[in-house]
Amino acid sequence: MQPPAPDAPILFFDSGLGGLTVLGPTRALLPRAPVVYAADYAGLPYGEKSEAELAARVPALLGRLVERYQPRIVVIACNTASTIALAHVRAALDVPIVGTVPAIKPAALLTQSGVIGVLGTVATVRQPYVDDLSARFAADKTVLRHGSPGLVTAAEAKLRGEPVDPAVIARAISGLRDQPRGGALDVIVLACTHFPLLADELEAAAGPDVQFIDGADGIARRIAHLTEGQDWPAEAPSGLAVFTASPERPPPPLTALLPFGIDRIETI
Template sequence: MSQLLFFDSGVGGLSVWQEVHHSLPQWQAIYAMDDAAFPYGELTESVLVARVLAVFEEIAARHPIALAVVACNTASTLVLPELRARFDFPIVGVVPAIKPAALQTRSGKIGLLATPGTVNRPYTRQLEADFAKDKTVLRLGSSELVIMAEAKLRGEPVDMARLEGVLAPWLNGHGPDTVILGCTHFPLLKEELAQVLGNGVILVDSGQAIARRVASLLPQATGNKKGGLSHLYHTAEDPKGLALLRRWLQPGAVPEFLPLHSSS
């Protein structure tokens, strides 16, 4: 039976999978992470696109896919057109939640917290022009938060002083009142981000919107009787975070190494 595919460079896509699983618990899912190239925000565009396509080719050759979610903002802003041209199943991307943030801000000042690649992409600038042209959008790019989120999931304490250092440009009393979590890793730090930014700051991510979009694209009353993660693929030979992901794997499912046949 066809399954859902969730893809990210690391474990951050779990924040999206959990939202979808909550809405569609009957669907089995495959989680694939290109952790050998983590974090994606540090890659050149050509390398990133080549790696995502290679992972999708490998997974699609092994499993029938009903729908795929690119649960990575950095990848989604680049690779969706090429994926949709190559595969015949629906592919949903995760992009910064600029539209809902523009609707929620009280001061008209929005903060976009994402990876360096995402904050500077033309795709992101177009979202701003389409949905927040009458707002002030403050951009803050950080790959450091991605690493901190993965460390938190491994059970390591969050270094709050380090987090404050990353967010320092917005802690001067003139920061945004609404902050977009423009990377799927960042909701994993939501509690700590709220503590540093202050309780009055609204944090917005794309998880629920993605879950609604996925549900709208799937056939009604279909899916597996028992959902969950049936397969977990990783590209790093010495992967981190597998212990975290194993807790969501179905009984008997074993993480599998996915070698990429890509010159990149």
Template sequence: MLLFDSGIGGLSVLREVTRALPQAPLVYAADTAGFPYGVKSEMEVATRVSAWLGRLAERLRPSLVVIACNTASVIALAHVRAVLDVGVVGTVPAIKPAAEASVSRVIGVLGTPSTVRQPYVDALSARFAADCTVLRHGSSALVALAEAHLRGEATADADYRAALEGLLMQPGGDAMDVVVLACTHFPLVAERLAAVAPRPLRFVDGAAGIARRTAHLLAGRHWPAPGGHRAIATGAVPGLERYAPALKAFGLPPFEVF
């Protein structure tokens, strides 16, 4: 199975997938040479994701591809499915469970700038949260914070607070009770976000749902003994070795450059 993200955010999805399929061998691929996606144009993201997944699928022959990235999924999922001859599972903002959980009927969507402006988010909101006020905020800074956190670098509470205030300071933000973490990087720092929130907020993401879908599609397969996971980076960017402890915590070896 291949899990693909722009960086290390997909580890939040990998965590749930390995719980659902503990014996499945996994390849985690991070497009370190193209990171970050959230500030790129839609054409850049669609072209890059399709090209890289085509190369990786040809070389690795995965049983399933999981695009463990909200930005890549909402922009490039259709393109990828058109060019690959293997099943592809995407990642979409968890607006449905957020609406189901909200008491105040005000929910926030915290993602990258590219994700929160997508028409797909409009469609999800209209379908599953029509009776809610849906606030949105795009934060590229929070992606960088999550990457720094996973490299073991110190990060400031004020920076997490600023990301949350992008939602809380909007009209209606004082009533918001549930926040959709619409970037796979963000669950990796959910505890930091909760710690700086001015009141208790519920944070939801789609990782568990992706894991359930993945397990359903791969039901009945017989896997070898656990182990044999790989971590691939698309470019030898400075500081790549500093991710090794975080990768180890998620059951992965250090990055190898593809």
């Protein structure tokens, strides 16, 4: 296989803006990488869709995006899409694929109480993939799960400059705390890339005795490893954000994307 051209981008894919939390640490490691950030606003929220729908939708959409932008690597920066459709995407596309999975393994190493919370979308927390991660890496721990679709909406609103409803944050934390052994919870896995956008609010609601963990830094290191030795442009090019068209949800203001090195928006 020929090495990619220097201007071949890294394609980040998410249902919305949550994947920016993966793009950020990747930018820090690979500052000259060309970037296309794709958000499926027409399909948001993924957490409320069926497994069958996402298993069909995500590979088809990524196929269009790969054909259009010719990326060197695709990053599915979405836990829901990864836990449901990652194998389907890898079977369909002839390009390296990096997925996003809940950080249960590092959480199991962090916990002192033996009680871990997994906060994700409704679709993610019910996946057998999470069962498998829990069995492999946290078999001697209590792993509590809670699906919070309201946090996705709150994170999108926050990036638009809108206020975050404290009740949404409180419900997400109580959804873990109110379960048996929830009072001993000391580590929460943010199993949706949207949720680190609400880190300040979640940490304030959970209190100082709870640590939060997500997989963004590890994903960035994986991207850097897989592209090691490849050529990049001499200077960082401007990043592009692509949104699938949604009549209910226009793209966010460009000011929300500029801190991530994105200064162009397209709708497809």
